[in-house]
Amino acid sequence: MTDALHHRPAIDDSVDHSGGQLTIDTPEQVSIRFPIAGMGSRFLAILIDTLLQVAAYGALVLVFILVLSAAPKGAAGELSRAGEKWLVAGLILVHFVMYWGYFTLFEALWNGQTPGKKLFKIRVIQDSGRQITFFEAMIRNLVRAVDLLPSFYLVGVIAMACNRRHKRLGDLAAGTLVVHERASEEPIWGGTGPRTITAAAFRPAEAEPDFLSQHNLPVALPADAIARLSAADLNVIDRFFARALDMDLTTRAQIAARMAGQLAARMNIEAPKDVNPERVLEAIAHELRVHGTRS
Numbered sequence: 001m002t003d004a005l006h007h008r009p010a011i012d013d014s015v016d017h018s019g020g021q022l023t024i025d026t027p028e029q030v031s032i033r034f035p036i037a038g039m040g041s042r043f044l045a046i047l048i049d050t051l052l053q054v055a056a057y058g059a060l061v062l063v064f065i066l067v068l069s070a071a072p073k074g075a076a077g078e079l080s081r082a083g084e085k086w087l088v089a090g091l092i093l094v095h096f097v098m099y100w101g102y103f104t105l106f107e108a109l110w111n112g113q114t115p116g117k118k119l120f121k122i123r124v125i126q127d128s129g130r131q132i133t134f135f136e137a138m139i140r141n142l143v144r145a146v147d148l149l150p151s152f153y154l155v156g157v158i159a160m161a162c163n164r165r166h167k168r169l170g171d172l173a174a175g176t177l178v179v180h181e182r183a184s185e186e187p188i189w190g191g192t193g194p195r196t197i198t199a200a201a202f203r204p205a206e207a208e209p210d211f212l213s214q215h216n217l218p219v220a221l222p223a224d225a226i227a228r229l230s231a232a233d234l235n236v237i238d239r240f241f242a243r244a245l246d247m248d249l250t251t252r253a254q255i256a257a258r259m260a261g262q263l264a265a266r267m268n269i270e271a272p273k274d275v276n277p278e279r280v281l282e283a284i285a286h287e288l289r290v291h292g293t294r295s
Contacts, residue, residue: 020035020036020038020164021033021034021035021036022034022035022036022129022165022177022179034125034129034179034180035179035180036164036165036166036177036178036179036180037122037166037178037179037180038166039157039160039161039166041120041122041180042122042166042178044116044120045114045116045117045119045120045122046116046153047116048115048116048119048120049102049103049114049115049116049117052102052115052116053098053099053102056098056102057098060094060098064087064090064091068087100141100142100144102114103137103141103144104134104137104138104141105137107124107132107137107140107141108132108133108134108137108138111123111131112124112125112131112132112137117178121180121181122178122179122180122181123178123179123181124136124137124140124171124176124177124178125176125177125178125179126175126176127175127176127177132174132176135174136174136175136176137174139170139173139174140170140171140173140174140176141170142170143168143169143170143173143174144156144168144170146169146170147159147168147169147170153168155168155169156168156169156170159172165177166178181246221267221269221283221284221287222267222269223287223291225267225268225269226267226284226287226288226291227291228266228267228268229263229266229267229284229288231288233263233266233284233288234285234288234289236259237259237263237281237284237285237288238285240255240256240259240281241281241285244278252278253277256276256277256278256281257277259277259281260277260280260281261277263280263281263284264280
């Protein structure tokens with residue numbers, strides 16, 4: 001693996017869009033495709049989110065009624081002028097948080113999804129394919145007020161109809177778009193739970209040969225070979241596994257094989273033969289964590 005890989009972004013900014021798909025070329029020279037979400041799925045998602053917001057508004061109205069009934073009142077049974085101002089300010093704040101904060105916080109903290117988007121398996125990403133940050137979520141949802149005009153997202157629908165990526169004005173301003181999630185593949189390591197790496201999986205072959213042959217794992221890696229790698233190499237491996245379930249199986253296998261070969265070359269050893277490259281990457285990551293990395 002060349003040192004340049006450590007400094008390049010996980011996903012290149014070069015994007016080709018045609019036929020309702022976003023195509024992104026990774027640094028490993030493999031293309032990842034995201035189907036663009038259309039108006040139908042986005043409308044259904046916003047419908048679910050709106051229903052959830054209405055339910056939350058209803059609960060808050062009940063809370064306000066209780067607070068209002070307990071608030072001190074004048075001789076005529078009316079709120080004082082200061083009380084009225086606080087009530088109006090509270091209603092404005094709650095409306096802002098419920099409407100703007102709902103979408104912004106969910107999309108920023110929940111991998112570009114709201115409950116409605118998650119239900120219909122769509123999510124917001126940056127134009128480059130990266131996960132959106134709080135900044136992009138904030139911008140696209142502040143502009144949502146313009147997309148709503150004059151009602152029922154008319155401005156937003158017109159904007160979406162005028163570009164092939166189905167972007168509303170908020171997406172154009174924030175540099176984001178909405179894509180369909182691909183069906184998650186079964187992890188190569190088997191099972192439905194999270195991927196875990198145990199120390200026993202990387203014991204030397206002579207200590208536990210049956211275990212290694214049964215699980216098709218590589219032999220233990222020499223300490224001097226591991227010492228040639230750095231924290232940046234571990235970071236590249238971690239980024240690969242963080243994105244692995246978003247890739248189709250062919251793409252995933254190609255990237256894993258390329259990375260395993262490049263890391264073996266950096267360690268000045270021969271890449272293990274007849275071993276799943278992902279197992280090699282897991283072994284390297286484990287050894288780097290156990291023995292530490294150089295900066």
